[in-house]
Amino acid sequence: MGTWSGSCHCGQVRFTVTAEITELTTCDCSLCVKKNAVMAKVHESELVITAGEDRLGLYQWNTGRAQHRFCLGCGIYTFHRKRAAPDHYGVNVFCLDDFDVAAFPVRATEGIGMTVECPDPRPEWPGPRTSSARPRAGGDPS
Missing domain, CATH: 2.170.150.70 (Metal Binding Protein, Guanine Nucleotide Exchange Factor; Chain A)
Structure with a gap:
């Protein structure tokens, strides 16, 4: 200790x-x-x-x-x-x-393999998506 x-x-x-x-x-x-x-x-x-x-x-x-x-x-x-x-x-x-x-x-x-569960993840965030996690339209990183 x-x-x-x-x-x-x-x-x-x-x-x-x-x-x-x-x-x-x-x-x-x-x-x-x-x-x-x-x-x-x-x-x-x-x-x-x-x-x-x-x-x-x-x-x-x-x-x-x-x-x-x-x-x-x-x-x-x-x-x-x-x-x-x-x-x-x-x-x-x-x-x-x-x-x-x-x-x-x-x-x-x-x-890197932890699930992405937020409803609006950045495309740069790796990991499997859940049904609620949809990448932002157009790949907008903001």
Whole structure:
């Protein structure tokens, strides 16, 4: 079990993680590819926001179950509540102070095949569509 302090780049958002981390993950879904984070999965009880909760922005897409948090000041992705395990967070380990990323194995997870369930998905979002998910007319990415 380890304890790490973490923060965004500007320091407005600060948090502590106390967890047994055994591996790190990457994800190939359309969002994770763009943010290029390496994450540690921790139970919600193992992450405590110590400052700046009011400075956390929220990004949700597709099903809206995952809650991606970022600093409103500097824009850094800090952590997200997971879609497949909503009682867990994926923590951006590059936000953790004195965390030795090289000391942990990194496992690639498959997110590209997760279903796209929102009623108006962008054509760029990969994954099988449900009946309610129809690509936008004309491929308009806005």
